[in-house]
Amino acid sequence: MSNPLIEIRELSKIYRQGDVDVHALRGANLQVEKGEFLAICGASGSGKSTLFHILGALTPASSGSVVVDGKDIAQMSPAERTIFRRHTVGFVFQRYNLLPTLTAEDNILLANFIAGKEEKQSKGLPAAFMPILETLGISSRLSHKPRALSGGQQQRVAIARALVNRPAILLADEPTGNLDSQNAAAVLGLLKELNQKEGQTILMITHDNDAASYASRVVHMRDGQML
Amino acid sequence: MIFTLVVSNLTHRPVRTALSIAAIALEVTMILTLVGVSYGTLDETARRARGVGADIVVRPPGTSLMGLSSAPMHDTLLAYVAKQPHVALVTGTAVQPLTGFDSVSGIDLDTFSRMSGGFTFLEGGPFKQPNDVILDEYYAKEHKLHAGSYVQLMGRQWHVAGIFESGKLARICVDIKVLGDITGNPGRLSQIFVKTDNPANNKLVLQDLRSKMKDYQIYTMEEFTSLLTISSVTMLRNFIYVVIGVSTVVGFLAVFMSIYTAVLERTREIGILKALGASPRFIASLLVRETLLLAVLGTVAGIGLTYVTQWAIHTFSPASLTQETVYLWWPIAGLIAIGGALLGVVVPVTKALRQDATEAISYE
Numbered sequence: 001m002s003n004p005l006i007e008i009r010e011l012s013k014i015y016r017q018g019d020v021d022v023h024a025l026r027g028a029n030l031q032v033e034k035g036e037f038l039a040i041c042g043a044s045g046s047g048k049s050t051l052f053h054i055l056g057a058l059t060p061a062s063s064g065s066v067v068v069d070g071k072d073i074a075q076m077s078p079a080e081r082t083i084f085r086r087h088t089v090g091f092v093f094q095r096y097n098l099l100p101t102l103t104a105e106d107n108i109l110l111a112n113f114i115a116g117k118e119e120k121q122s123k124g125l126p127a128a129f130m131p132i133l134e135t136l137g138i139s140s141r142l143s144h145k146p147r148a149l150s151g152g153q154q155q156r157v158a159i160a161r162a163l164v165n166r167p168a169i170l171l172a173d174e175p176t177g178n179l180d181s182q183n184a185a186a187v188l189g190l191l192k193e194l195n196q197k198e199g200q201t202i203l204m205i206t207h208d209n210d211a212a213s214y215a216s217r218v219v220h221m222r223d224g225q226m227l
Numbered sequence: 228m229i230f231t232l233v234v235s236n237l238t239h240r241p242v243r244t245a246l247s248i249a250a251i252a253l254e255v256t257m258i259l260t261l262v263g264v265s266y267g268t269l270d271e272t273a274r275r276a277r278g279v280g281a282d283i284v285v286r287p288p289g290t291s292l293m294g295l296s297s298a299p300m301h302d303t304l305l306a307y308v309a310k311q312p313h314v315a316l317v318t319g320t321a322v323q324p325l326t327g328f329d330s331v332s333g334i335d336l337d338t339f340s341r342m343s344g345g346f347t348f349l350e351g352g353p354f355k356q357p358n359d360v361i362l363d364e365y366y367a368k369e370h371k372l373h374a375g376s377y378v379q380l381m382g383r384q385w386h387v388a389g390i391f392e393s394g395k396l397a398r399i400c401v402d403i404k405v406l407g408d409i410t411g412n413p414g415r416l417s418q419i420f421v422k423t424d425n426p427a428n429n430k431l432v433l434q435d436l437r438s439k440m441k442d443y444q445i446y447t448m449e450e451f452t453s454l455l456t457i458s459s460v461t462m463l464r465n466f467i468y469v470v471i472g473v474s475t476v477v478g479f480l481a482v483f484m485s486i487y488t489a490v491l492e493r494t495r496e497i498g499i500l501k502a503l504g505a506s507p508r509f510i511a512s513l514l515v516r517e518t519l520l521l522a523v524l525g526t527v528a529g530i531g532l533t534y535v536t537q538w539a540i541h542t543f544s545p546a547s548l549t550q551e552t553v554y555l556w557w558p559i560a561g562l563i564a565i566g567g568a569l570l571g572v573v574v575p576v577t578k579a580l581r582q583d584a585t586e587a588i589s590y591e
């Protein structure tokens with residue numbers, strides 16, 4: 001792996017909880033190639049969610065480096081991390097995290113708007129994005145608000161929102177954690193299809209080995225380190 | 228898109244939005260009603276003063292513009308003023324304050340009618356007996372009185388001889404001699420109204436009276452009515468400032484509570500926005516726009532409510548209070564409401580911006 005898309009070196013994260021220091025990450029190392037579908041597996045408390053938050057520039061690392069496409073997130077200012085989140089990563093959360101006040105389409109458009117890419121002429125989703133919506137099977141549900149969608153449909157909308165700005169990395173944190181097995185299999189199948197058809201780089205956090213089996217590579221974490 | 232987000236956030240929580248708008252509307256209504264009543268009462272006083280038909284008014288030394296709590300001038304002054312050059316007619320009135328804003332005016336019906344052109348009676352006619360009183364239409368309406376009714380004033384029962392069209396000095400008029408006897412202040416006047424032989428001589432008569440009756444407050448009616456403004460009545464002006472201050476605090480607290488609880492409720496949503504790459508400016512702008520929309524809607528609702536208070540005052544208390552629509556104060560009240568609202572959003576915005584994105588996203 002000569003030019004990895006993501007290169008994590010000696011990454012540490014220490015949280016302060018009351019008077020106690022909690023070492024969530026203890027010198028983690030990882031490299032991810034462009035176009036990979038990587039599953040990061042581990043039990044609760046293994047540090048995988050912390051890794052997810054640092055990779056997504058939601059929280060800074062305590063030490064070490066996270067280089068994404070040649071840029072070290074650890075060295076970024078808060079404003080630079082905001083721009084990084086806007087353009088480089090797309091998040092898919094276990095609890096979907098759609099805005100309940102907006103329709104599915106507006107949830108997707110919001111990400112587009114924040115990135116400054118909202119289609120001014122058509123006032124709708126970019127035409128080039130339509131095939132992905134077709135793949136996700138939500139074209140007919142765009143005018144509905146989240147409460148009118150099933151869990152599986154909400155997660156598909158969340159995936160669409162994460163991809164609308166064509167991010168370099170799709171970060172998925174337990175994306176099937178709230179879904180039944182049928183919907184979980186469908187969502188995982190979609191992620192695999194997006195990876196294979198669109199070449200989308202995907203990092204998926206999971207504690208479920210079945211879910212991890214959809215990935216092209218699986219790494220395991222324990223006590224804040226890669227095994 | 229941001230407008231969609233703002234509107235959807237407000238419509239998603241209709242009760243809180245409605246309460247916030249209502250609180251801001253209350254703030255605006257309080258300001259506009261107070262200002263409207265102040266302007267209305269002063270303008271009504273000026274209108275009724277003009278209705279006397281005088282050119283000049285002579286008032287006792289040391290009296291305030293709005294109040295005449297006694298009748299300190301001797302009625303021999305009437306004859307003195309009447310014999311001055313270019314004075315065509317004089318009439319004196321006495322004022323006896325009642326409870327609240329009401330007062331009884333004692334008039335000499337003959338000279339007063341000649342000066343003012345006479346009362347236009349809607350019911351009954353002028354007073355003839357010592358216990359007769361005449362009332363203006365608004366006082367009669369407020370107290371549900373008609374010609375032939377009886378009314379209790381100054382500890383005695385009066386027969387309502389007539390109801391007259393409003394606009395002639397006072398709302399309650401009795402014979403000036405009767406009033407003087409009842410109040411134990413016979414032969415005394417509160418003010419003297421002067422009619423000149425020619426309006427062109429008004430200034431001349433004014434200067435003459437001022438030179439001869441030093442310390443007395445002597446004005447042309449034009450001067451006198453122009454003095455009846457909020458800025459010249461210090462107590463009223465200060466009262467308005469106090470109400471504006473209280474109203475602003477009400478608006479500030481309403482918006483503060485509304486947006487603060489909105490920020491708490493939407494902790495996760497703000498976290499989501501941050502995860503999507505929303506800048507602090509975007510999030511602040513979102514909350515400020517929501518606040519501005521609340522303030523604008525509250526201002527519009529408050530202006531609408533002002534018409535309701537105007538109707539209520541006109542219907543239930545037409546004699547005591549008069550409320551005008553003061554358009555000039557619409558933008559002022561709106562700016563005060565928006566200013567208070569923007570102050571109220573500062574802390575919630577700061578809290579929203581300081582929220583940790585990772586904690587916000589996992590917030591239950």
